Amino acid sequence: MIKVGIPRALSYYQYYPGWKTFFEKLGAEVVISSLTNKAILNFGVSRAVADTCLPVKIFLGHVISLIGKCDYVFVPAITSLGEKTYNCSKIIGLPNMVRALIPECPTILDPEINLEKGRYYLYRNIYKLGRYFSSNPVKFKKAVEEAWEGNLAYRRKMSHEKITAIQAIDRIYGEDCAPAPSLDPPEELTVAVVGHPYVVYDDYINHRLIFRLQSMGAKVLVPEMVPEGELAIAARKLVGETHWSFEDEIIGAGEYYLEEKVDGIINLAVFGCGPDSMMVSFVQHRAKELKIPFLPLSLDEHSSEGALLTRLEAFLDMVKRRKKI
Amino acid sequence: MRVGIPQWGNVYIPVKAMVHRLGAGDNDLIIPPPMTQKTLDLGVRYSPTEACLPYKLTLGSLIETCELGADTLVQARGTGICRLGYYAKGQEQMLHDLGYNAQFLTIDVSHHKLLSIMKLIKNVSNDAPWHKVISAFSFGMSKLFALDKIEKVVWKTRAVEIEKGMANRIYREAIKAIDEAMERKEVKNITKEYIDRLNRVSKNSKTDPLKVGIVGEIYVVIEPFANMDIEVELGKLGVEIERTITLSRWVKYSLFLNYLGISEWRKVHRLANPYIDHDVGGDGWESVGEKVLYARNGYDGVMHLAPFTCMPEIVAQNIMPSTKEDIPVLAVICDEQQSKQGMLTRLEAFVDLLEFRRRRGNGRRI
The missing domain is CATH 3.40.50.11890 (Rossmann fold)
Known part of the structure; x- marks a missing residue:
């Protein structure tokens, strides 16, 4: 074969x-x-x-x-x-x-x-x-x-079941799902993670960011969970005519979740990404307008797990304080 | 209306010519000031950190023209693959945040280029009749072509002149003379006169200068501030350069001949085909093809200029070493961190390497 x-x-x-x-x-x-x-x-x-x-x-x-x-x-x-x-x-x-x-x-x-x-x-x-x-x-x-x-x-x-790509692939092929993090601290925050799927889902690059956010008590939303077609509409609203095929997952998702009033938004980008360097500033600008906390994370092969954790914790603390939890 | 354009090589000269031909006064066009460290600092300060150098430089330049009173800015737009299409969007937002309420006019560089340029001129000139627009455009272009024609002779002269700096001096005078010319005929005469003068410069006829081809991203190749005057520095080291990336060539092919089916880069693309067989945006495809072209034409080396994190040029840079045609390539990555001394050291080492190779018979073992 x-x-x-x-x-x-x-x-x-x-x-x-x-x-x-x-x-x-x-x-x-x-x-x-x-x-x-x-x-x-x-x-x-x-x-x-x-x-x-x-x-x-x-x-x-x-x-x-x-x-x-x-x-x-x-x-x-x-x-x-x-x-x-x-x-x-x-x-x-x-x-x-x-x-x-x-x-x-x-x-x-x-x-x-x-x-x-x-x-x-x-x-x-x-x-x-x-x-x-x-x-x-x-x-x-x-x-x-x-x-x-x-x-x-x-x-x-x-988009229907509100699951990530990894979970969806696991469910379709019946493989073992990644262990769901214990939800001891109940989900009290909603954090949207916007970025390209190959950064958001590659646990080696992002040091298991989604898992970590979940175990810190945040409900994580990713671009793939948005209902069909909504991303493109949101992207058009923010920047007009789209330019790249993947604008939806950054600008569209950013704008969609900002409109949904999530508690915080994290952008996962990699160093040296040309399109991201342009697109992220629009989402950041919009987040500033709507006064929603925005954390840009730029990852590369040297990014350290400890530094990432510190920033995540600080960010979530700040979001919690704003919500007065 | 006071129009501002970003600084880019000699582009302001044809633009100025067009504006004057359309009967506008000196106040209607803000000539962008020459680029300095201040331009770069402004651009870097107000751009996203990872934006590419042309973005930062053009933003800095636009801010400077706004300071001089421009209220209408011209920038490129397009649906190409690289970041260029996003320039106008990002810069407009930034300038607005900074409090400059300038209107943005864009030139579509991916579809209907000629039409969008013509419309822009018509728009700027308060709806001048079409025949006037076309005549102004062609007058501007005659200046552009004249400048590029003279520059080609300058490249050859710089390498072999006995009194160093002579060619540059004549070139600067030529730019000034062409800028001041009012008639098409005058432009023609000036071109001829200065080419003659350049040819009469006393030259060292014994040496056969090293020949280096320049390839890369069009903005950093054409704007001397972005590439730290690499052409002049190579000339000082006695290297003759050649590049096919000129603005006149872009105008000739992209605006006109492409529509007739005569492709600007057909030959270059054919040469690149074994290694990369489709467009990757920007000038990536052409860079690979030109490397092959220069290698086949017996050049001694290639300089590859690219802004830091330029996507198409990274693709080209990854592919270049695998070509069968062997020629030394020096990649010069331009960004706000570059230093002139660092670049000079690399240039000297590169030129030494080329000389050594030539003595050995261009890579062939004797």
């Missing part, structure tokens, strides 16, 4: 159920890399130019950890997911960077997903991808449809 490796990084958190369905319907076995750990980070850091952002370094590390475990590695170039909006350069150039930096990598499956170039271009790229597994176009079509449905169901699951 053909084995397809999917690195557990970047777009994994948004599309994994869809991708898995697609490859399995085409008769391939899906292998995912393990959770991010120090070895993976070091692999990535050793290959990339120093200025590269942390998530991309981690992605490279995941690809390296898949070498020898699979026949193909799936690294899509997700260029555009809507009219006149684009993704970050590093995500668009991801397959090329992987090829350049990891010459020993297994064959890379690198469909370009670019809705700006129209449907036909997308179909052609999916067809090219499917050719690796079968010669029957009807089969691809079915696989794509099911994958699409699977992914929509996954998105809906997160």
Whole structure:
């Protein structure tokens, strides 16, 4: 059986159920890399130019950890997911960077997903991808449809059940859920965490931020819990015409939760993230207007757990004092 | 209406020409003051920490023009991949917070570029008739093309002139003369005159200067303050430079020939294709292709200029070492922390390396 490796990084958190369905319907076995750990980070850091952002370094590390475990590695170039909006350069150039930096990598499956170039271009790229597994176009079509449905169901699951992407993936595939933190101190605060899914859900990068917030007695909200369509509306309200495909998860979620009057809002960004450096200032500005506490956290491979904890505790104390709990 | 534009290389000269042609007075356009440490400090102070250098510099420059009384500012906008599209949004908000109530006019640099520039000129000139707008635009462009034409000769002269600094002096005079020219014919004559003067500069004909290609992000490549006069410094070290990234080229292709299907970068893209096969925003794709181009054309080295955390250039930087064509690349990352001495040391070391390589036969073992 053909084995397809999917690195557990970047777009994994948004599309994994869809991708898995697609490859399995085409008769391939899906292998995912393990959770991010120090070895993976070091692999990535050793290959990339120093200025590269942390998530991309981690992605490279995941690809390296898949070498020898699979026949193909799936690294899509997700260029555009809507009219006149684009993704970050590093995500668009991801397959090329992987090829350049990891010459020993297994064959890379690198469909370009670019809705700006129209449907036909997308179909052609999916067809090219499917050719690796079968010669029957009807089969691809079915696989794509099911994958699409699977992914929509996954998105809906997160927004309806108000769960994080990790919990949703666990529930869909019946794996062991991460142990829910004890709620001894009852949830008295609501804190929204806005950021890219690959930062918010990668426990190695963010030092288990969600778990820590929960165990400090906060109810954590993430962008994926917002009902469908609301994010885009909120983003348009704050900055007008959107520019990047992932503006929803920062500006949209920020604006949505600020309007919902959460007690505090935490932005998780990584050092050197180009889009974040621009977008966060809008959310921060808005939070200032609405007088809601806002904590920007910038993470990189050197960020220390202790320092993060201190800042979180101080932030939550401040929020509590404001609420007079 | 008092229009302010951010400082960027010689852009103010064609803009000034256009404004004058449309019959506006000296007060209608605020010429941005040359960039200084103060501009940078202002920009850094009021920008998000991790914003890129062009953002900070243009913001600093806009604040300075506001101080001089500008009430209408021009900035780029677009739906491209890099941060450029966000400049106007962020800077408008910041200037508003600072209490400058300037109106922002934007140039769309991703779709309908020419139309958006023309509309902007029409708008600024109180609805002048179209034929006047077009004539003003073409007069401005004639100055832009003349400046770039002279600059190309300056690059060659700087490397071999005997009396160092001569080419720069002539270039500065040329900029002034072109700025003052009132007629298209005059611009043409001045161009010819100064190119002649540059060619007559006494040169050291014995040496064959090292040739270095400059690639990278367009703002830092064109604005000397952003790259700390790297071209002049290379000239002092006796290096001849070449770059295809000029504003006149952008105007020629992006505004006109692209619509006719003649792509600005088709050749460069073809060369980059084995390594990167689609646009990654900004100038990332072109940087990789140009590296290959310079390597094939027998250049001695490549300087890669990029602002710190520039997304497209990081992609290019990651890919560049894997190309088959071998040529030394010096990446110069520009940000507010850079120091001129540090850069000079690196330049000298790089030039030494290139000389050594050339003596050995450009990487080929003899």
